[in-house]
Amino acid sequence: MNLEEILIPTEVAQAGMSFGDALAECVKQNVPGIPFVDGEGKIVGRFSLRHAFRLTCVPRDYIQGAHLLGDDLDYMDMAEEKAEMILPQPVEGYVLEDAIQLNPGAQVMKALAIMEQFNTGYLFLTDGDEYKGVITRVGIARLVLNLGCC
C-alpha cells in the first residue's frame, strides 16, 4: 500500500496568516490539521483543529466536567461575537510545536503505529524538506477498503 495514494495536498500555515485562513484550509481539504512553516519553508509546528478549539472554545474545566453538563445550557453555544473575535487573530498563537512527519515511502503499519504513539489521527508526509500533504486515519481506512481486506 502506498501512502501517497491517500495523500491530501494542502496549503501550509505561516506567520502572518490568520486563524480564520488556517481554519478555512482545514475545512476546504477536510483535514484535522496543517503544517506551520517558518520563513524558509521548513515545518516547525502544526495548526491543529483540536488544539485550536481547545484554546479558543473549550476551557479545561469544561473538559473535566463535560459529563456533568446538561444539554439545556443554551448559552454554551459558540457566540457569534466570539467567532468574529477569534477568526482574524494571527495563527501563530494557535500553533503546536510538534509536527510529526513521515516519509512517503513508509509503510501503512508504521503510519498507524506513529499515530497511536503520538495520539493523533493525522501525519504530514514530507520528502526531505519538501512538504507533500496530510494523511489521515480515515484515508488509511479507505486504502484498506480498496484492498478488499483488513
Add this chain to the structure above:
Amino acid sequence: MADFSDSMLVSALILVLAYALIFSEKLHRTSAAILGAVVMIGVGMGMDFYTQEEAIAAVDANTILLLAAMMMLVSLLRPTGAFEYMAVYITRWAKGDARLLLIYLSLAVSLISMVLDNVTTVIVFAPLTVLICRLLRLNPMPYLMAEAMLSNIGGAATLVGDPPNLMIGSAGKISFNDFLFHMGPPVVVVWAGTVLLLLFLFRKQMRRGAGEVRELVDTHAIKDLAGLQKILVSLALVVGLFFVHHHFHFFPAYAAFVGLALALALMKPDMDVLFNGVNWSVLFFFAGLFMIVGGVEASGLLNLFGNSLAEMAREPGQLLLAGLMLMWIAAVLSAVVDNIPFTVTMIPIILGLESSGVNIAPLWWALALGVGLGGNGTHIGATANIIAVAESEHSNIPGARITPAAWMRIGIPTTFFSLILASLFYSLFFDIFR
C-alpha cells in the same frame, strides 16, 4: 553542655545548603533532598558522625508508608466520580446563592481534607469549582482561594490531614483520637472565623446572588458505582481503625494498609495505574529530608540547640510563651517556604527537649497549628494554594486570575486572623494542650 564540634558545623552547613537549594527551586525539591541526603551520609561517614544504618533509621517509615497508602486509596477513589457527584449536589443545595456556595464548597473540601490528602482534593475540586462558577456567572477567585485556605485549615485537624501532622503524630506517638481531640476544637474555631472573614473580604464579589439557578447533572457523575462502593467500604475501615489504632497498638500506617489491602482485594485494580497515582516524588522528598536532619541530629547539633531552648521551656510559666512563639515562627516560615523541612527539623529538637525534663506536649500542638495555618499567607505557602492559582489562570475568566499580590491581600489578613484565634484558644485552654 557539649562544645560546638567540627561535625556539627559541617552537618549544619550541609543542611543549610540543601534547604537553600530546595527553597531556591534551582533544582527540583526532591532532587535537592536526595542530593543533600547523599552528601550528608557520605560526609558523615567520612567524619565518623553518621552511618548508613543511622540514615535509614532516620527515615520515619510510618509517615512514608501511611502517605503512600493514603495516596493509593485516593487514586482508587478518584476515578469513581465521587468528587464530581458531591460537586453536583453542592451546586443544587446552594440554589444559586453565592455565599452558600462558598460555605458548602469549602466545607466539603475541608471535611475531605481531614481524611484524604488535601492537595488531591483541591486538584479535583478546583476545575469543578470554575465550571460551577462559569455556569452561575460568578467570579471563581473567591471560591478557589477559600477552598485552598480552608482545606489547609481542615487538614490541620487530624493526624492524616496534612503531612506535617503525620510526622508530628508519628514522632510524638500521638494517636488519631488525641490529635482530633486537641486539634479539632481550635481548628473548628479557626475554620468558622476564617469563613466569616473570607465572606467579609470577598463581599464585593458576592454582593449579588447568581440569579438564575443552573445545575450540573448527576446522570453520568458516577463512573464506577461498584468501585465506589468498594472503596468507600475500605475507606470506612481505615477511618474506623484510625479511631481505635492505639488500642490495638497499630501504627496509623498499618491501619491504612489494612484498608488498602481490602480495597485491592475487592477492586483488583491495574497495578500500573494504581502506582501511577502515588506521588513518589513527595515520598522521596520526605525520605531525603529525614536523612539530612538525621545527620544533623547524629552530629549532636540539634541536642545542643535543644538544650538552649530547654532552659526557657523548662519553666512551667514559660511553656505557654514558648508554645506561642513556636506557633507564630512556624506560621511565618510556613507562609514563605515549604513547611515540611521546618517540621522535620523541629521534630528532633522538640523530642530532645523531653529528655531535658520539658513537657513537650503543648509544643507538638503549637507546631501543628503553626505549620497548618501559616501556609495560607502566600500563594506559595501550600501546594493547594499553587493549584488554586494555576486553575484561576487556566480559567481565562476576566478578573479571576489570582496574582501573588491578590493572594497576599486576602491571605495575610486571613492568616493573622486565624493565628490570633488559634493563639487565643491555645492560651485560654492551655490546660487541654499540656
